[in-house]
Amino acid sequence: MHLFAIYTVDGITNGMVYAAVALALVMIWRATRIINYAQGAMAMFTTYIALIVIRHGSPYWLGFVVALATGLVIGAVTERVLVRPVESRPPLNAVILSLGVLILLEAIAPMLFGGQTQSFPTPVSNIDFSAGGTTLDFSPFDLFTVGAVLVAMLLLFLVFQRTTLGLRMRAAAFNPEIARILGIRVGRMLTLGWGLAAVLGALAGMLAAPSVYLYPSNMDEVLVFGFTGAIIGGLESPVGAVAGAVGVGLALSYVSGYIGSDLAPLGGFVILVVVLMLRPQGLFSFGRQRQV
Amino acid sequence: MSSVLRNSTLVRHGLFFLALAGVLLLLTSFVFDPYTNYNVTEVAIYAICTAGLTVLTGINGQVSLGHGALMMIGAYTTSVLLTWHPDLPLILMLLASIATTAIAGAIVGIAGARLRGPYLAGATLALAVALPQVPSHFASVFGGNQGLNVPTPSPPAFLGGDFSPEEWLAWITLAAAVITFFVLANLVRGAIGRRFRMVRDNEVAARLSGIDVARTQVLAYMISAACAGLAGSLFAYWVTVTSPSGFTLNLSLSLLTAIVIGGLGSLAGAVIGSFILVYLPVWTGGFASSLNLSSNVANNVPLAIYGIVLIVAILVFPRGIAGGIASIVRGAGRIVRSSRGPTALPAAPESPSQ
Amino acid sequence: MLEISDLTVAYGGVVALEHVSLSVPEGSITAVLGANGAGKTTLVRTISGLVKPRSGSVMLGTQQLVGRSPEAIARLGVGHVPEGHGIVSELTVDENLRLGGLWRRDRADQRVAIEEAYELFPPLRVRRAVHASSLSGGERQMLSIGRAMVARPTALLLDEPSLGLAGGLLAQIMQRLVALVTERKLSVLLIEQNARSALSVANQAVVLSLGKVELRDTAERLAGDDALRHAYLGF
Numbered sequence: 001m002h003l004f005a006i007y008t009v010d011g012i013t014n015g016m017v018y019a020a021v022a023l024a025l026v027m028i029w030r031a032t033r034i035i036n037y038a039q040g041a042m043a044m045f046t047t048y049i050a051l052i053v054i055r056h057g058s059p060y061w062l063g064f065v066v067a068l069a070t071g072l073v074i075g076a077v078t079e080r081v082l083v084r085p086v087e088s089r090p091p092l093n094a095v096i097l098s099l100g101v102l103i104l105l106e107a108i109a110p111m112l113f114g115g116q117t118q119s120f121p122t123p124v125s126n127i128d129f130s131a132g133g134t135t136l137d138f139s140p141f142d143l144f145t146v147g148a149v150l151v152a153m154l155l156l157f158l159v160f161q162r163t164t165l166g167l168r169m170r171a172a173a174f175n176p177e178i179a180r181i182l183g184i185r186v187g188r189m190l191t192l193g194w195g196l197a198a199v200l201g202a203l204a205g206m207l208a209a210p211s212v213y214l215y216p217s218n219m220d221e222v223l224v225f226g227f228t229g230a231i232i233g234g235l236e237s238p239v240g241a242v243a244g245a246v247g248v249g250l251a252l253s254y255v256s257g258y259i260g261s262d263l264a265p266l267g268g269f270v271i272l273v274v275v276l277m278l279r280p281q282g283l284f285s286f287g288r289q290r291q292v
Numbered sequence: 293m294s295s296v297l298r299n300s301t302l303v304r305h306g307l308f309f310l311a312l313a314g315v316l317l318l319l320t321s322f323v324f325d326p327y328t329n330y331n332v333t334e335v336a337i338y339a340i341c342t343a344g345l346t347v348l349t350g351i352n353g354q355v356s357l358g359h360g361a362l363m364m365i366g367a368y369t370t371s372v373l374l375t376w377h378p379d380l381p382l383i384l385m386l387l388a389s390i391a392t393t394a395i396a397g398a399i400v401g402i403a404g405a406r407l408r409g410p411y412l413a414g415a416t417l418a419l420a421v422a423l424p425q426v427p428s429h430f431a432s433v434f435g436g437n438q439g440l441n442v443p444t445p446s447p448p449a450f451l452g453g454d455f456s457p458e459e460w461l462a463w464i465t466l467a468a469a470v471i472t473f474f475v476l477a478n479l480v481r482g483a484i485g486r487r488f489r490m491v492r493d494n495e496v497a498a499r500l501s502g503i504d505v506a507r508t509q510v511l512a513y514m515i516s517a518a519c520a521g522l523a524g525s526l527f528a529y530w531v532t533v534t535s536p537s538g539f540t541l542n543l544s545l546s547l548l549t550a551i552v553i554g555g556l557g558s559l560a561g562a563v564i565g566s567f568i569l570v571y572l573p574v575w576t577g578g579f580a581s582s583l584n585l586s587s588n589v590a591n592n593v594p595l596a597i598y599g600i601v602l603i604v605a606i607l608v609f610p611r612g613i614a615g616g617i618a619s620i621v622r623g624a625g626r627i628v629r630s631s632r633g634p635t636a637l638p639a640a641p642e643s644p645s646q
Numbered sequence: 647m648l649e650i651s652d653l654t655v656a657y658g659g660v661v662a663l664e665h666v667s668l669s670v671p672e673g674s675i676t677a678v679l680g681a682n683g684a685g686k687t688t689l690v691r692t693i694s695g696l697v698k699p700r701s702g703s704v705m706l707g708t709q710q711l712v713g714r715s716p717e718a719i720a721r722l723g724v725g726h727v728p729e730g731h732g733i734v735s736e737l738t739v740d741e742n743l744r745l746g747g748l749w750r751r752d753r754a755d756q757r758v759a760i761e762e763a764y765e766l767f768p769p770l771r772v773r774r775a776v777h778a779s780s781l782s783g784g785e786r787q788m789l790s791i792g793r794a795m796v797a798r799p800t801a802l803l804l805d806e807p808s809l810g811l812a813g814g815l816l817a818q819i820m821q822r823l824v825a826l827v828t829e830r831k832l833s834v835l836l837i838e839q840n841a842r843s844a845l846s847v848a849n850q851a852v853v854l855s856l857g858k859v860e861l862r863d864t865a866e867r868l869a870g871d872d873a874l875r876h877a878y879l880g881f
Binding site: 164167168170171174175177178179180181182183184185186 | 694695696715716717719720721726728732733734735736737741744745746747748749793797
């Protein structure tokens, strides 16, 4: 029973990290109908930059901010320069393009930062709380992880639902042609969308690095699990993405704990396939049936 | 009438590949040194896999990021069987690997038959990341991270006692490649290839003309998986140690790069792509060491180049270089015409959709 | 004043519009009539920038529209009410209306403009917080027109507003609009297959056939001349 509690806490904490990635993927999908397979690699890159900042004597928080800011820039530049030309072409092109970015980033990273596995600091303690003699099953960093993603989600919600910028971005995502004839600079909205998504990704990278460590392909699994969560949620629904991702986190945690950690990714694959076979449009996708 | 034509295509293909086989035989026996034979074997192995992959993606339109995992299934099938019974004949191992991987391909194909585009890509990506960890878990069967050893096949007696095993493996692999390409070439030109294309271009129309779309998709996957399985089996013999580290996500991404370079759907392009896949690290490795670059840089130059190539290829030649030579010419013509001509933004009434 | 001169548009080899010229004076409604495929929608989409012409010019006052992006054209004062109304169903009625003038800097005037849109189409006010997907056909058309008006355009392009609307409803909507047209000196281009209802509100009429201008006349004359009407409009 105690193990169950540990696995559950792990599942939720990991799930929230996957949720950040899932949200990023959903944002980009809704705006440009593209899956950014390089989202994880971008996050890896921004995390490395944060590490450099921190290693040079700066506090963690500066590194954190730098990571998010770099994420914004990388996301925006990628959309404007690389993705814009393929947005109107067949989907296969965007798949290959984002894979190209993934490969490139994972190749450049070891050149710039070295290929060896590195540890990554946490802003608060990673050691489980103890209260009155007993250790609880979660640490300050676990709380921070969950909290940070929740705050990010809240901020995004506020921006999208309560600001005119958010209204413009939503219009640009829902119906770009109509948005255009209403005077909205759709291109800029898409660039911003990719930038914000990359900020989410950068957050995920910072939150994941302490436990998965930092090496060029450290975010591959996180990306896959975030993607699985987003798919389960249906790719159209941010709420679904988060729910799906947390669900994936929990499921993987149980598989990892009770069966074996090597098989967790396989468990994720099975979940993904089962969901897609039962409900190809995802669990939370209503009405708007997109071409699966 | 059509059967005569078909037969003549078959005959033409048959003659071509027979001649090709002959040329390769001569080259490997008398021209290539052992090191080149070694590399050529590797090229042939990848070519077998990329041929199947380019048919799947280029002609049938299904994306797969999991072909590295499928190769792994083929490799491990052979390796596990050989670990139990080291004397099993090679041809049996090849067939066994083809069988198991084709079955796996069928399973993935069935699961993926309703998936399109990014959904299918994501599912195969999940497979590519997940499968390499399975051998680590069932270490007793699969040898864990150290892997399983695979003996190099020894040449048959009639070739003489001092016939090099590398050359023998090169012959086998090249023969397998020639046969694979012969089969695929006929398939691509035949009814099955037509069905693949129809489903790729317009699923609704294909269904309306009576094509069982799901079955077509599964068939395409099985065929490409069979190729991956054959390649995987030969790969096991060639690398002599089958371990998870040989089948990372990078392998799947490299295979995809190879078919993009060569041109999606082009069998000749699959060979070109495989050639680059093998020789690029060789060339850049030599180049890097002459510049005294650190291993961190040197080892990753090929990958960086793949990334750049994919990005550039898609931006400049949306259909890959082999298709790209034709499209450069056509593209130039289009540029000349479109300087006066109209362009419609994608939402125009007649714009084609995927 | 919207001035279209010698406009030629082709899609991949098919010529949709050929040397089309027409003027839409201020404070008037010009109906563009013709059968399906005559090029009417292409004309509108070219003016609003969604389609690039092969040659010709579109002038809004002194500004050349050809070559500009759709967003730039909208910001110059062209309101486009697209075929099939084009409301964003995921947004509420109020959000749809606000979309119309988001690019304008005068926020105070924006709020006034939105209020005016509700005045123009009272049924919308009741449903302002409702998702646009649950509106009826008539309400959607009202929303689409109201949305275009919020930007205070100088030119208004209406593409087949009657589609899916009962005849009486369209007349009602158009009546409300007619007053605004003269008051604000709007240049209105009205694309319609339903020639009868279009002619009842328009000042001028142009008949397109296979991409060319076949007939140009005042609406009154065209509606009154039976032979002409019969020949070009089939009724």
